[in-house]
Amino acid sequence: MAHRAAAGAPTAPVVTSSKHALHRPLGLGEVRLTGGELGDWQELNAAATIPHCIVKIEEWGILDNLRRVIGESGRDFRGFWFADSDLYKVIEAVAWEIARTGTTEFDTWLDDVVDLLARVQEPTGYLHSYHQGVAPAEKFTKLELTHEMYVLGHLIQAGVALARANGRTDLLELSRRFADLVDRRFGPGREPGICGHPELETALVELYRETGERRYLELASHQIEERGHGLLEAGGFGPRYFQDHAPVREARDAVGHAVRQIYLNTGVTDVYLEEGDLTLLEAMDAQWASAHERKMYISGAFGSRHRDEAFGDDYELPSERAYAETCATIADIHWTWRMLLAGGAAGPAAYAETIEREVFNALAASINATGTRFFYSNPLQLRPDRFSEENAPRERADWYVCACCPPNIGRVVAQLAAYVATVTEPTTTPPALWLHQLASADIRLPAGLGGGLVRVRTAYPHAGVVTIDVEPGEANDAELAVRIPSWSAASELHGPDGVTASRGEDGYARLPLVPGGSYRLELDLTPRFTRAHHRVDALRGCLAVERGPLLYCVEQADLPVDVAVDDLVLVPGAAPEVADDASLSLACAVLPPEQALYPAGDEVPGAVRRVSVRAVPFATWGNRASGAMKVWLPVGGDPGDPARQAIP
Numbered sequence: 001m002a003h004r005a006a007a008g009a010p011t012a013p014v015v016t017s018s019k020h021a022l023h024r025p026l027g028l029g030e031v032r033l034t035g036g037e038l039g040d041w042q043e044l045n046a047a048a049t050i051p052h053c054i055v056k057i058e059e060w061g062i063l064d065n066l067r068r069v070i071g072e073s074g075r076d077f078r079g080f081w082f083a084d085s086d087l088y089k090v091i092e093a094v095a096w097e098i099a100r101t102g103t104t105e106f107d108t109w110l111d112d113v114v115d116l117l118a119r120v121q122e123p124t125g126y127l128h129s130y131h132q133g134v135a136p137a138e139k140f141t142k143l144e145l146t147h148e149m150y151v152l153g154h155l156i157q158a159g160v161a162l163a164r165a166n167g168r169t170d171l172l173e174l175s176r177r178f179a180d181l182v183d184r185r186f187g188p189g190r191e192p193g194i195c196g197h198p199e200l201e202t203a204l205v206e207l208y209r210e211t212g213e214r215r216y217l218e219l220a221s222h223q224i225e226e227r228g229h230g231l232l233e234a235g236g237f238g239p240r241y242f243q244d245h246a247p248v249r250e251a252r253d254a255v256g257h258a259v260r261q262i263y264l265n266t267g268v269t270d271v272y273l274e275e276g277d278l279t280l281l282e283a284m285d286a287q288w289a290s291a292h293e294r295k296m297y298i299s300g301a302f303g304s305r306h307r308d309e310a311f312g313d314d315y316e317l318p319s320e321r322a323y324a325e326t327c328a329t330i331a332d333i334h335w336t337w338r339m340l341l342a343g344g345a346a347g348p349a350a351y352a353e354t355i356e357r358e359v360f361n362a363l364a365a366s367i368n369a370t371g372t373r374f375f376y377s378n379p380l381q382l383r384p385d386r387f388s389e390e391n392a393p394r395e396r397a398d399w400y401v402c403a404c405c406p407p408n409i410g411r412v413v414a415q416l417a418a419y420v421a422t423v424t425e426p427t428t429t430p431p432a433l434w435l436h437q438l439a440s441a442d443i444r445l446p447a448g449l450g451g452g453l454v455r456v457r458t459a460y461p462h463a464g465v466v467t468i469d470v471e472p473g474e475a476n477d478a479e480l481a482v483r484i485p486s487w488s489a490a491s492e493l494h495g496p497d498g499v500t501a502s503r504g505e506d507g508y509a510r511l512p513l514v515p516g517g518s519y520r521l522e523l524d525l526t527p528r529f530t531r532a533h534h535r536v537d538a539l540r541g542c543l544a545v546e547r548g549p550l551l552y553c554v555e556q557a558d559l560p561v562d563v564a565v566d567d568l569v570l571v572p573g574a575a576p577e578v579a580d581d582a583s584l585s586l587a588c589a590v591l592p593p594e595q596a597l598y599p600a601g602d603e604v605p606g607a608v609r610r611v612s613v614r615a616v617p618f619a620t621w622g623n624r625a626s627g628a629m630k631v632w633l634p635v636g637g638d639p640g641d642p643a644r645q646a647i648p
Helices: 035-058 062-067 084-101 106-118 129-133 147-166 170-186 200-211 214-226 258-275 278-293 326-342 347-367 406-416
Strands: 031-033 421-424 431-434 443-444 453-458 466-468 479-483 492-494 500-502 508-510 518-524 529-531 542-547 550-555 568-570 585-589 609-617
Touching: 031 035, 035 062, 035 084, 035 347, 035 406, 035 443, 062 084, 062 106, 062 129, 084 106, 084 147, 084 406, 106 170, 147 170, 147 200, 170 200, 170 214, 200 214, 200 258, 214 258, 258 326, 278 326, 326 347, 326 406, 347 479, 347 550, 466 479, 479 518, 492 508, 500 508, 542 585
Parallel strands: 431 479
Antiparallel strands: 031 443, 421 431, 443 453, 453 466, 466 518, 479 508, 492 500, 492 518, 529 542, 542 550, 550 609, 568 585, 585 609
């Protein structure tokens, strides 16, 4: 029988009431997506992705790995030693789906897997199927490699999510027993030891928020303080791979394994939110600038090196060799959201717009239209002769031996509503509802803002009109703050009685939140060309095309058989045209593939003909065929040609 906590607990992935949080997040019980691009994605996630993950967890032996520990399976251990974490991510996805819809569809499965975990867990609290079933003598002896604390982090997050979703606490209690064991062994004043893969830190802070037990927050802080002192056996990748090369406050550049760096930063920001140590926030401001201003792909992806799934140097952003792991983008959604709550230096609009870029591009491209095939690596160019590599196949796969990404997609899509809005309830200025993501949603206001319902309706990102209707109720002094994207800065928010507001310095338009009032925002979705930073050598002389928050690409599937993606150049000065299906038409020239060198100064050097080329949202590529694809296209003509320079 599942243990259940008292009803009414918050249902957000991040729950903090600390005075150091400038924004209070609204949970899945307060924000509900109602159709539109994100709402439809959540429905697909519930109907296809989560059930698919449940099937694959069984097929790939993750449950059998646990069963064999207690003699209920005779099969050999399968997968990586951290495979338990994939089960925990699926449980978390199920939990947020329960919070979103109240579904009981997964209850029997949950009962079975939680019961299995309870029988596998040792009296000490230890729970890790690889060490229990394969190498019991090696428990906590190879912290740089075996990810025991990383796995615990995902167990904690699954337990917290279930407790918040429906009050079920049995998994939370299991996770606490394991966390208590880690605290007894590696807590403050005890044996030195940190995990080679950060993730436990952010989970421990959320465990503290859920239980009120301060020792979990202290353990998270201690794990962060211990990093950068050479506690891990670095091996061939070196200490930067593990973010163990410098103390957190001194490590100002995003380096090493991208997912690990971003998960670490997520935990550091969480500790700041609770403790208010400004030296941590200052380090995170520097880290965020490093990762997003010098090392992020235009799609919202991170990591340019395959060998160690790592960040490269500043501006090292090759398109065809982008590793751009899906989990890195997901980790950054978590981190960037916390930076928004903390009031980081970049400002709320920069954080919200980054999350928007990630969700609609890198994250959306990582899964196909059926919701059951996935990319682990997300390149921005696929050459026609590109061969598949482990975790970097030519086309999406239905699962991976290292299956971190598919269940991670399931859990983040199930919680997307939690990133839509926040409230600020200061004592000296009017309280406000902040709309960060322009998505169709019903938002229940807290009592301090009137307690009514706000209905947001839009076909964004394919249409630019957003309407906001506030349920009639008692008057209050609250404000409505709506983000106006930087690419549509001239847009205005129209409110009741003809009042309008422009985009402020912080990226938001503000008007009084009037009970019974209606608001309207019209965004400029004119397609635009984007030029990379001049230090990105791989993209010199190339442009990408965007429309609203969507990044576009050209696929071989849309070209004549005698035209190759790699032979296209943009015609200078020709603006993209929007088609009825939201695709774009680009004026391009076709270059002969056999010509190796071109004389400078040709308007379109060596061009044999001009063609109109269809560009589609990057998120949709690879759904029709597995052929070549390209985001960045070179521009024809002399770099000094005014016609070429006219393209911004």
